[in-house]
Amino acid sequence: TRKRFLETFQLVNEKFQQIFPRLFCGGHAELRLTDEEDLLTTGLEIVVQPPGKKLQNVSLLSGGEKALTAVALIFSIFLIKPSPFCLLDEVDAPLDDANIGRFNEMVREMSANSQFIIITHNRSTMAVADTLYGVTMEEPGVSKLVSVRLNC
Amino acid sequence: TRKRFLETFQLVNEKFQQIFPRLFCGGHAELRLTDEEDLLTTGLEIVVQPPGKKLQNVSLLSGGEKALTAVALIFSIFLIKPSPFCLLDEVDAPLDDANIGRFNEMVREMSANSQFIIITHNRSTMAVADTLYGVTMEEPGVSKLVSVRLNC
Amino acid sequence: MKIKRLEILGFKSFQDKVSLEFNQAITSIVGPNGCGKSNVVDAIRWVMGEQSAKNLRGKAMEDIIFNGTEYRKPLGMAEVSLVFSTEDGRVPAKYLNFTEIQVTRRLYRDGESDYLINKIPCRLLDVAELFMDTGIGARAYSIIEQGKIGMILHAKPEERRFLIEEAA
Amino acid sequence: MKIKRLEILGFKSFQDKVSLEFNQAITSIVGPNGCGKSNVVDAIRWVMGEQSAKNLRGKAMEDIIFNGTEYRKPLGMAEVSLVFSTEDGRVPAKYLNFTEIQVTRRLYRDGESDYLINKIPCRLLDVAELFMDTGIGARAYSIIEQGKIGMILHAKPEERRFLIEEAA
Numbered sequence: 001t002r003k004r005f006l007e008t009f010q011l012v013n014e015k016f017q018q019i020f021p022r023l024f025c026g027g028h029a030e031l032r033l034t035d036e037e038d039l040l041t042t043g044l045e046i047v048v049q050p051p052g053k054k055l056q057n058v059s060l061l062s063g064g065e066k067a068l069t070a071v072a073l074i075f076s077i078f079l080i081k082p083s084p085f086c087l088l089d090e091v092d093a094p095l096d097d098a099n100i101g102r103f104n105e106m107v108r109e110m111s112a113n114s115q116f117i118i119i120t121h122n123r124s125t126m127a128v129a130d131t132l133y134g135v136t137m138e139e140p141g142v143s144k145l146v147s148v149r150l151n152c
Numbered sequence: 153t154r155k156r157f158l159e160t161f162q163l164v165n166e167k168f169q170q171i172f173p174r175l176f177c178g179g180h181a182e183l184r185l186t187d188e189e190d191l192l193t194t195g196l197e198i199v200v201q202p203p204g205k206k207l208q209n210v211s212l213l214s215g216g217e218k219a220l221t222a223v224a225l226i227f228s229i230f231l232i233k234p235s236p237f238c239l240l241d242e243v244d245a246p247l248d249d250a251n252i253g254r255f256n257e258m259v260r261e262m263s264a265n266s267q268f269i270i271i272t273h274n275r276s277t278m279a280v281a282d283t284l285y286g287v288t289m290e291e292p293g294v295s296k297l298v299s300v301r302l303n304c
Numbered sequence: 305m306k307i308k309r310l311e312i313l314g315f316k317s318f319q320d321k322v323s324l325e326f327n328q329a330i331t332s333i334v335g336p337n338g339c340g341k342s343n344v345v346d347a348i349r350w351v352m353g354e355q356s357a358k359n360l361r362g363k364a365m366e367d368i369i370f371n372g373t374e375y376r377k378p379l380g381m382a383e384v385s386l387v388f389s390t391e392d393g394r395v396p397a398k399y400l401n402f403t404e405i406q407v408t409r410r411l412y413r414d415g416e417s418d419y420l421i422n423k424i425p426c427r428l429l430d431v432a433e434l435f436m437d438t439g440i441g442a443r444a445y446s447i448i449e450q451g452k453i454g455m456i457l458h459a460k461p462e463e464r465r466f467l468i469e470e471a472a
Numbered sequence: 473m474k475i476k477r478l479e480i481l482g483f484k485s486f487q488d489k490v491s492l493e494f495n496q497a498i499t500s501i502v503g504p505n506g507c508g509k510s511n512v513v514d515a516i517r518w519v520m521g522e523q524s525a526k527n528l529r530g531k532a533m534e535d536i537i538f539n540g541t542e543y544r545k546p547l548g549m550a551e552v553s554l555v556f557s558t559e560d561g562r563v564p565a566k567y568l569n570f571t572e573i574q575v576t577r578r579l580y581r582d583g584e585s586d587y588l589i590n591k592i593p594c595r596l597l598d599v600a601e602l603f604m605d606t607g608i609g610a611r612a613y614s615i616i617e618q619g620k621i622g623m624i625l626h627a628k629p630e631e632r633r634f635l636i637e638e639a640a
């Protein structure tokens with residue numbers, strides 16, 4: 001399993017280095033093992049350089065940059081070993097319109113191979129969906145479903 | 153200071169019981185001391201009942217309900233002992249349009265006595281502002297300010 | 305296996321039976337704060353075998369049973385079913401002659417709990433095996449809960465390795 | 473005392489001097505992800521005396537000095553000034569004949585650090601006293617940082633009491 005961990009790490013890292021610049025419209029990011037000698041306990045470090053900016057501590061990134069970086073990593077793992085479905089609950093909340101646009105483009109691409117279920121308050125994310133389910137509480141405390149079918 | 157802690161607690165609690173139903177359009181919430189005997193170490197418990205719903209663990213509340221409850225508490229403390237200014241960084245991110253509307257109404261009221269500086273991605277929150285500052289990075293990594301004066 | 309349908313009855317804020325069809329590539333769930341969207345995510349995690357109430361925002365597992373409102377009484381049972389289609393053929397041998405596989409979980413207020421596959425009672429172990437064999441397991445990178453996306457960057461490096469482990 | 477103006481130079485992403493007027497009741501700061509909005513909040517916390525780099529998303533305090541970009545060199549100093557108007561009269565006696573009070577903090581890369589009030593060098597203690605006497609202190613309930621609003625509900629009851637303590 002040490003071997004499998006390393007192989008998976010390298011595949012995910014390769015993918016992450018492609019996915020990040022797509023979501024950030026440039027820039028560069030990669031994963032690093034904190035201890036390459038000890039694959040059973042090594043940690044996973046994330047190194048990020050948004051387009052045009054200098055390489056700095058990941059902690060200094062903005063709220064939206066951190067969220068988008070995490071999305072890039074999640075999508076990279078997903079592309080290496082897809083699950084049949086992916087459930088995203090309001091991951092677009094800290095993103096600005098431009099980043100939401102690139103995020104949605106990527107979801108649409110990946111939905112060719114997996115089902116995506118996305119919870120959102122954002123109108124442009126809703127626009128990407130094939131089916132929209134509205135959850136309402138006409139009667140307080142009791143959830144009801146209203147289905148709005150967008151595409152066929 | 154035990155006496156002052158208790159007095160402040162009671163004033164804030166009273167205010168919280170008024171502010172919460174305004175932001176939630178109904179419902180009921182209050183603060184409780186976990187240990188009324190020991191005012192030096194007692195904790196602060198928050199009890200919340202959104203309109204029409206039953207009293208349950210605060211943990212079961214939705215993301216938006218938790219954020220709005222926290223805003224209600226912050227505003228209650230602020231009204232009891234106002235600071236000259238209040239800085240809010242994207243607190244509206246998890247809120248839906250209706251809640252953002254009530255949140256902004258309350259900010260406008262409170263701005264009679266304190267200056268508010270609000271960072272947001274939300275258009276209706278921007279609409280409440282007297283002055284809008286746009287921060288941009290035309291050149292990557294270098295922040296520039298663009299001021300858009302809305303009202304006078 | 306692909307998800308076909310989710311049926312929720314008595315789970316959290318879903319007093320009345322609710323059925324969501326998931327036959328499209330991208331499904332979006334929308335609605336006001338507190339109306340039940342994240343509860344749908346909790347329902348999926350729960351029917352897939354979530355054992356910790358904390359991971360479902362509760363204190364005890366009983367918290368996931370519809371607790372009533374100002375005007376309605378609590379229910380005595382929560383039931384969630386996840387229905388999969390077997391058309392892509394990636395199915396364990398014993399299910400090959402089924403067109404769909406329905407996984408059901410029930411919880412009663414007295415703590416009694418049932419698992420069913422295609423309406424036949426089974427053990428949690430059978431459900432866990434089914435999910436493992438079909439790769440449907442609720443992997444950490446396939447369900448991102450509300451507010452949790454930031455944890456990946458704030459986590460310590462040692463805490464992040466599980467993401468690679470789950471994909472390995 | 474009311475805030476009049478914030479001047480930022482060399483702090484985080486503000487390489488060039490930036491001046492924000494705060495003479496209105498509600499000021500909103502907007503812009504794309506990563507453009508510097510929260511850095512403005514950090515600048516205000518910093519000039520008010522923040523001692524922990526961690527509370528400013530840094531590892532060492534040096535992290536708050538403009539670090540350069542792909543095309544520009546780093547700077548050697550960060551300077552932030554907060555200017556207050558004294559027109560409402562709530563001012564410590566020694567400042568009564570000033571129309572404004574300017575608090576300035578500088579940090580050099582070698583670690584050297586300056587505090588100035590109305591351009592006269594002073595100690596951190598003088599700045600802290602000024603803020604305390606005028607009630608401008610950066611109380612926990614007057615600055616809510618990005619992503620931190622949820623902490624209030626997730627905190628343990630003992631961790632929340634400071635909110636009452638600060639208002640008492």
Ligand SMILES: Nc1ncnc2c1ncn2[C@@H]1O[C@H](COP(=O)(O)OP(=O)(O)OP(=O)(O)O)[C@@H](O)[C@H]1O
Pocket residue numbers: 141202205208212213214215216217246315316317318335336337338339340341342343344367368369370371372450
């Ligand atoms: N066992 C239960 N019985 C009844 N209602 C419940 C139960 N558990 C949770 N709820 C209610 O469900 C609501 C939360 O729903 P949920 O988290 O799905 O909201 P949401 O649609 O995701 O909202 P947001 O947009 O704010 O994230 C809470 O108001 C809570 O009181």
Ligand SMILES: Nc1ncnc2c1ncn2[C@@H]1O[C@H](COP(=O)(O)OP(=O)(O)OP(=O)(O)O)[C@@H](O)[C@H]1O
Pocket residue numbers: 050053056060061062063064065094293483484485486503504505506507508509510511512535536537538539540618
């Ligand atoms: N010392 C520094 N020198 C140069 N750039 C810095 C420095 N410290 C932080 N930055 C940059 O500032 C950016 C973050 O800015 P900030 O957090 O203000 O963004 P924001 O406008 O709040 O975005 P969001 O909407 O995503 O929250 C990061 O990209 C980071 O690289």
Ligand SMILES: [Mg+2]
Pocket residue numbers: 089214215216341342343450
């Ligand atoms: Mg939610």
Ligand SMILES: [Mg+2]
Pocket residue numbers: 062063064509510511618
């Ligand atoms: Mg920010």
